[in-house]
Amino acid sequence: MSEVMDITTNNSEITTREISLNMGPQHPSTHGVMHLVLHLQGEKILRVEPDIGYLHRGMEKIAENLLYWQFVPYTDRLDYLSSMTNNLAYVMAVEKLLGIAIPERAKYIRVIVSELSRISSHLLAVGAWGLDLGAITMVLYAFREREMVMDLFEMLCGARLTYNYMRIGGVRGDLPPGFKEKCADFVRIFPKRVDEYEQLLTGNRIWLQRNKGIGVISARDAADLGLTGPSLRGSGVKWDIRKDEPYLVYDRFDFNVPVGKNGDCFDRYMCRVEEMRQAARIILQAMQQIPDGPVNADIPEIVPPPRENMNTNMEALIHHFKIVSNGFNAPKGEVYSSIEAPKGELGFYIMSDGSEKPFRVKIRAPSFVALQSIDPMSRGAYFADVVAVISSLDPVFGEVDK
Numbered sequence: 254m255s256e257v258m259d260i261t262t263n264n265s266e267i268t269t270r271e272i273s274l275n276m277g278p279q280h281p282s283t284h285g286v287m288h289l290v291l292h293l294q295g296e297k298i299l300r301v302e303p304d305i306g307y308l309h310r311g312m313e314k315i316a317e318n319l320l321y322w323q324f325v326p327y328t329d330r331l332d333y334l335s336s337m338t339n340n341l342a343y344v345m346a347v348e349k350l351l352g353i354a355i356p357e358r359a360k361y362i363r364v365i366v367s368e369l370s371r372i373s374s375h376l377l378a379v380g381a382w383g384l385d386l387g388a389i390t391m392v393l394y395a396f397r398e399r400e401m402v403m404d405l406f407e408m409l410c411g412a413r414l415t416y417n418y419m420r421i422g423g424v425r426g427d428l429p430p431g432f433k434e435k436c437a438d439f440v441r442i443f444p445k446r447v448d449e450y451e452q453l454l455t456g457n458r459i460w461l462q463r464n465k466g467i468g469v470i471s472a473r474d475a476a477d478l479g480l481t482g483p484s485l486r487g488s489g490v491k492w493d494i495r496k497d498e499p500y501l502v503y504d505r506f507d508f509n510v511p512v513g514k515n516g517d518c519f520d521r522y523m524c525r526v527e528e529m530r531q532a533a534r535i536i537l538q539a540m541q542q543i544p545d546g547p548v549n550a551d552i553p554e555i556v557p558p559p560r561e562n563m564n565t566n567m568e569a570l571i572h573h574f575k576i577v578s579n580g581f582n583a584p585k586g587e588v589y590s591s592i593e594a595p596k597g598e599l600g601f602y603i604m605s606d607g608s609e610k611p612f613r614v615k616i617r618a619p620s621f622v623a624l625q626s627i628d629p630m631s632r633g634a635y636f637a638d639v640v641a642v643i644s645s646l647d648p649v650f651g652e653v654d655k
Contacts (some may be wrong), residue, residue, distance in 0.1 A: 269294055274636075278307055282385050285650030289627070289639070296635045301628045305621075308654040316614035319535035320580030321347050322421055324614075327416035331618065332654040334377055337406075338594040340419035346501065346590035346601035347421050352581050355550050357421040360501045361543040365436070366409065366418065367592075368532040368539075372443070373402040374647075375525045375532075382522065382644035383454060384462050390406030391453055398446050401439050408432050422556035433540060440537045447529055454527070464519040468630040468642040471516055479622045480628075482597025483524040484646055488516035494593040506538045516643040522640075525647075555581050558613035580609035587613075594604040596620055596647055618652035 271294050278288040312331065316324045327341040327503035334579075341409040343364055348355065376395040383391025403413045408429050410418040418425050422546050454460045487491060493510040495503040511527035513520025549556050562569040585607040591600030597619030604613035623646045630642045 256617065266335045267392055269301060276639065278304075280654065284381065284643060285653070287648070287650055287653070288563045289516055291636065291639065293636060298631045298634050298636065298638075298639065301631045301639065303624045303627055305410075305624065305650070305653055308650045310655065311438045312655040313614045313616055315404065320609055321583060321611065322576075322580060325419060325421070326415065326417040329417055329614070330570045332374075332594065332596065332599075332620065332649045333414060334649055335595050335652050336414065336416045337373040337418060338592060341367055341600050342590065342592045344419045344421050345485050345592065346603050347583070347591045350586065350588045350603055350605055351421075351555065352584070353422060353550055353552055355548045356548040357424055357502075357544050358427075359548045359550075361539050362424050362428060362548060363419065364501050364503065364506075364539045365536055365543075366406070368404060368535045369402050369436075371532045371595045372529050373389060373399050373454075376402075378452065378595075378644075378647040379450065379454075379522065379525055382641075382647075385640050386460065388454060388460065389455070390487050391450065394446070394450060394453065398439075398443060404430065405436055405439065408435065410648060420494075420549065420556070423547070427548045428650065433451070436536065440540070443533050443646050444530055447526060447535075451526060455523070463638075464517065464645070466515070466517055466519075467634060467638045468517050468518040468521075468645055470626055470630050474537055475626070475628060478626050480597065480626055481619055481622070483521050483528065484593070484597060484619075484623050484626065486511065487513040487521035487524050487645075488621050494591060494598060498591075500592060502542075504536075505542065506535050508534050512577060518641045521645040543642060551627060575581060582609050583611070591617065594619060597623065597650070607621065616652070616655055618655065619652070620646075620648040621653045621655075624648060624653060 271292055275291055276289040276290045276291055277283045278286050283289065286307040288429055290302040290304060312327060325340055325343060326419045328343045329336040331339045332519040380392035380395025403618060406416060407413050410416050410425060410434060439605045470488055472488040472490050475485050476490060480544045481492070489512050489618055491510055491512045494500070496510055511524045511531070553572065558569040583605040585605055587602070587604040589600055589602045591598050598617065599619055600617035601614040602617070603611050606612040626646065627642060631639050
């Protein structure tokens, strides 16, 4: 420990010294099982050391020992608050490796559920952020709308958290009866609900004091650290994979990419708020444009037959059993595919040796990359500001530790 002469009063010397404080690994404001070692001088942060790995499950090694299709449900357990986009990033990487295209209707369905997942993730992020800083009402409002999204997902696939909905070659099933009407109702009322969130928080003087000028990171530093998503756009970098490297049918929609100016916690909050509005715009356009047709590619050696066919057709049952038991061989090679997940760029690198299992899988998780910015964002701030910094990054430790 290093002692520093600080104040001299009435010939008596008052000294301060650097102390180390453990935050977590069970602290409620760390948004998961994370341990932070805070080095403080008084209430001021000197540096922060994130200590991760408490949820490590060896996901990448698990993927290398499973058939390609068997790893899809494991992706639900990465960012478990945005399972749909995890499914999407992985199956798109496998489809890129196989060189297959999916039907137009499946592309639109994937966009709809991905943007619903973005709204759900941002609602929890902003709600928990408010709770962390004392605005308890915000989390109640956020969960009110998040329940509507969960109801839509339950209609679609029967689950509310881990969906396993995406399939290599398409999706697990078409939109059920009543889904479009219920989704349209949600999109209609949701922008007004976002206005309510802003009435609670955006102009609130306590919220401004706790977030304005806190956790500042410049555009250059954010880019150098590899930040993506709202954490990067909050620093003024207008980079969104949906716009800059469009996938699925995002190039057919009219939507804006919100950016901040100061790179502080408040700008990252505003980016998420506006992204929820833009996600609702995308869903509305997708619902209007979605065509009829199949939701899975017609590739018998990769895509199983429709389940209803297996009840009456022995060949379809045998075909399904063969794919489920033996999988399919992917061509030898390597690919990287990424999407704009709610927290930033989520990418999968897959190397194939030509067998039915991937030889190597590497997951580029946005929360993992974002954690290295906690130290530069927190230096010089107060201890209480670390809570706002963590909330502004919105990490989920399922995808950090993997």
